[in-house]
Amino acid sequence: xxxxDDTLDPSKLTRTEFAVVRAYAQGMAAVDIANRYLLxxxxxxxxTEHQAVQRILRLRDRLVQFALQNNRPDIAAMFDSLKGRSxxxxxxxxxxxxxxxxLSPGRPALDHAVSLWxxxxxxxxxxxGGIGSIGELVERVNRRGAAWWRGVPRxxxxxxxxVRHWLERQRETLRTSDGGQVLGPQVGALVAPSQRPPxxxxxxxxxxxxxVPLEFMLYSPLQRDWHAALGEDLQLVRxxxxxxxxxSHTWASYRREAERLLLWAARRxxxxxAMTAKDLRAYWDFLADPQPAAFWQGPAGPRDRxxxxxxxxxxxxxxxxxxxxxxxxxxxWLLQRAVLSHHPFDGFTIPIAAARxxxxxxxxxxxxxxxxxxxxPADDRGIAGSAGxxxxxxxxxxxxxxxxxxxxxxxxxAYLIGDCGMRIGDAVLATGGHLRLGEGGRCLLRPRSGPxxxxxxxxxxxxxxxxxxxxxxxxxxxxxxxxxxxxRGLSADGLPQAAPLLAPLMLPPTSRGxxxxxxxxxxxxxxxxxxxxLRAAWRDFVALPAHADHRALRFTPRMLARAQAxxx
Numbered sequence: 110x111x112x113x114d115d116t117l118d119p120s121k122l123t124r125t126e127f128a129v130v131r132a133y134a135q136g137m138a139a140v141d142i143a144n145r146y147l148l149x150x151x152x153x154x155x156x157t158e159h160q161a162v163q164r165i166l167r168l169r170d171r172l173v174q175f176a177l178q179n180n181r182p183d184i185a186a187m188f189d190s191l192k193g194r195s196x197x198x199x200x201x202x203x204x205x206x207x208x209x210x211x212l213s214p215g216r217p218a219l220d221h222a223v224s225l226w227x228x229x230x231x232x233x234x235x236x237x238g239g240i241g242s243i244g245e246l247v248e249r250v251n252r253r254g255a256a257w258w259r260g261v262p263r264x265x266x267x268x269x270x271x272v273r274h275w276l277e278r279q280r281e282t283l284r285t286s287d288g289g290q291v292l293g294p295q296v297g298a299l300v301a302p303s304q305r306p307p308x309x310x311x312x313x314x315x316x317x318x319x320x321v322p323l324e325f326m327l328y329s330p331l332q333r334d335w336h337a338a339l340g341e342d343l344q345l346v347r348x349x350x351x352x353x354x355x356x357s358h359t360w361a362s363y364r365r366e367a368e369r370l371l372l373w374a375a376r377r378x379x380x381x382x383a384m385t386a387k388d389l390r391a392y393w394d395f396l397a398d399p400q401p402a403a404f405w406q407g408p409a410g411p412r413d414r415x416x417x418x419x420x421x422x423x424x425x426x427x428x429x430x431x432x433x434x435x436x437x438x439x440x441x442w443l444l445q446r447a448v449l450s451h452h453p454f455d456g457f458t459i460p461i462a463a464a465r466x467x468x469x470x471x472x473x474x475x476x477x478x479x480x481x482x483x484x485x486p487a488d489d490r491g492i493a494g495s496a497g498x499x500x501x502x503x504x505x506x507x508x509x510x511x512x513x514x515x516x517x518x519x520x521x522x523a524y525l526i527g528d529c530g531m532r533i534g535d536a537v538l539a540t541g542g543h544l545r546l547g548e549g550g551r552c553l554l555r556p557r558s559g560p561x562x563x564x565x566x567x568x569x570x571x572x573x574x575x576x577x578x579x580x581x582x583x584x585x586x587x588x589x590x591x592x593x594x595x596x597r598g599l600s601a602d603g604l605p606q607a608a609p610l611l612a613p614l615m616l617p618p619t620s621r622g623x624x625x626x627x628x629x630x631x632x633x634x635x636x637x638x639x640x641x642x643l644r645a646a647w648r649d650f651v652a653l654p655a656h657a658d659h660r661a662l663r664f665t666p667r668m669l670a671r672a673q674a675x676x677x
Contacts, residue, residue: 126168127206133165134202170229172206177225178217184208216282219244219291226275234264247283247291250276252422253408305414313343313375320404320419322412323347323368338380342448343371346381349442366435369419381440382448386456389433393460396432398423426460433459499659500668503650508589514596514614519646521593522611522639524586527669531555531580533643534636536611541604545579551587552579609633640666 125146132142143161156164169188176185184205217226221243224232238261240246250257250272258269276283276292283291311317313326314336328340346367353360373392374381399405399420407418424432437459443449504527507520525536538556545552582590591601596614599605612633634642643666651660 126171129165130168130172131203131206134206139165174225178221217243217279219247219283227272231264231268231271234261234268237262238264243283244291246272247276251292252406257408305410305416308413308415308417313339313371315376315378317372317375319416320372322417323364323371324412326368326371335378335380335383338382339371339375342374342381342443345443345446345448346371346439349439362431363435363439365419366432367439369432370436370439372419381443384440384453386453389436389453389457392436393429393433396424396429430459430461496662496668499662500664502656502659503647503664504669506650506656507646508585515642516646516649517589517592517596518611518614519642521589522643523669524583524589525553525610526666528583528586529553529555529580530670532670533639533666537609537634537636537639539610540606540633541608541610542606543610544604551582553582555580611639613638643669 129142129146133139139161140156140158143164144155147161147164148156173185173188176182176188187202187205219242222232223235223240223243223246226243227235235241235246238258240249240261253260258264258266258272280292308321308325310325310327311319311321313328323346326343328343329336350360350364350367353363370381370392373395374384377388379388405418406420406422407416409421410417437454440449440453444452504523507516507523512520522533522536525531525539526533531539535556539553543554543556545554587601590610593611594601594604597612599608609632644664647664650656
């Protein structure tokens with residue numbers, strides 16, 4: 110099977126090809142040289158002058174590449190023009206060709222341009238994808254594995270396979286300055302998943318050569334040191350996951366964070382039950398840049414095949430916050446099981462991204478104050494700068510008089526979340542029974558979906574024990590809710606006790622929608638459904654030309670709680 114020339118890495122010219130370039134540099138006619146040495150036996154017609162020159166110039170380009178591969182830019186510069194203008198120049202070119210012919214093929218280096226080792230077309234496509242050097246190519250492959258080429262414009266799987274084979278051949282050649290390998294095991298992950306070696310169970314301790322997923326972790330009950338305690342923690346983590354629905358997003362997220370924490374604890378020789386607030390701070394920093402990268406980081410791949418890595422790279426602040434919330438739930442469960450004597454989060458508060466950003470920018474007025482704010486709870490914080498202005502503009506747009514019924518529903522939800530400080534999981538639980546109407550004004554008893562706001566509906570008796578104080582409903586909030594109730598055909602004065610404050614105007618004609626309508630005549634939103642509604646409203650908001658300046662914000666419904674509709 111033939112392969113296009115532009116996908117092949119250049120190599121040393123043959124003796125015949127060197128002779129062609131030498132003859133052309135000495136002044137022989139291009140058409141005579143090409144028809145004698147470069148004409149394909151299958152070609153019936155002789156080459157024209159233009160075709161002959163083009164073939165010789167392609168040889169010249171490969172010659173220049175070969176010179177640069179051998180760190181001879183002086184010789185490469187001599188062949189910008191093949192023919193010399195004098196006998197001296199011609200003799201210098203001939204001597205240079207002789208010296209190049211005696212050289213061995215060059216060795217690639219990380220600072221070499223990709224154009225030195227791949228054909229012009231492939232090199233241009235790599236450069237267009239931000240891969241200008243061999244070092245950048247290696248970094249991309251190590252980071253993204255088999256999917257490295259998908260972000261490169263006009264680069265297909267066949268050309269990517271050429272690059273993979275070339276990297277495999279250069280595994281022993283490409284080295285760091287101290288002699289270490291730069292190609293990680295991810296290069297081997299470029300093959301199809303079914304061809305990768307299967308994952309093998311391994312003991313959970315500090316001697317792990319490669320990380321293993323949770324289901325492949327082993328422990329020895331015979332050991333009586335920290336291994337035994339960590340082994341018991343492993344069993345407890347598996348019990349904790351059994352309470353979640355297997356295959357759900359929650360279960361997958363909890364499993365991912367638990368196995369990362371267990372692997373980190375094993376490398377530190379520290380069981381979970383011995384962790385303190387200081388350890389949590391160290392783990393928070395670790396999540397931003399898991400090191401050593403060769404052990405922790407790699408492209409995504411099947412969990413039952415090697416190589417598998419827990420991280421594709423360092424986590425952003427929002428991802429670290431989500432990870433720490435899962436770990437906080439795990440430690441809370443261990444505390445309930447009397448495994449822990451104290452909750453490690455009693456001395457650690459999850460940092461906030463906005464406050465962290467202000468600390469990095471440097472607040473010359475009060476460094477101590479900025480450091481203190483970084484530990485403040487998220488619900489007590491406001492959104493800084495343009496983000497807060499964007500959410501405020503969104504609230505005003507929702508509150509417009511010409512809103513549609515569906516966006517009036519979103520507006521009512523925004524008032525519950527923004528003005529009453531409710532989470533989405535709490536807002537979907539609020540019913541007419543939570544309203545308190547009297548001479549003192551209109552108030553709402555804020556329900557809680559669980560002690561940790563996890564979204565798990567609690568029994569009524571337990572829920573009453575964690576209900577929070579009354580929230581006063583402003584005239585604007587009451588008006589927004591009343592408009593939503595009117596769209597549903599309900600009266601604000603006679604709202605049924607069991608009627609949810611927020612509910613879809615109609616349920617979809619699906620089997621799930623029909624079942625929900627039959628079992629719950631007054632069915633409200635699920636937390637995920639209300640979340641999707643608010644995100645859809647935001648997308649419609651930023652789609653308008655007048656709001657184009659707000660498109661850069663990565664909106665989440667939680668931002669509504671940190672920006673008041675009436676703020677400037």
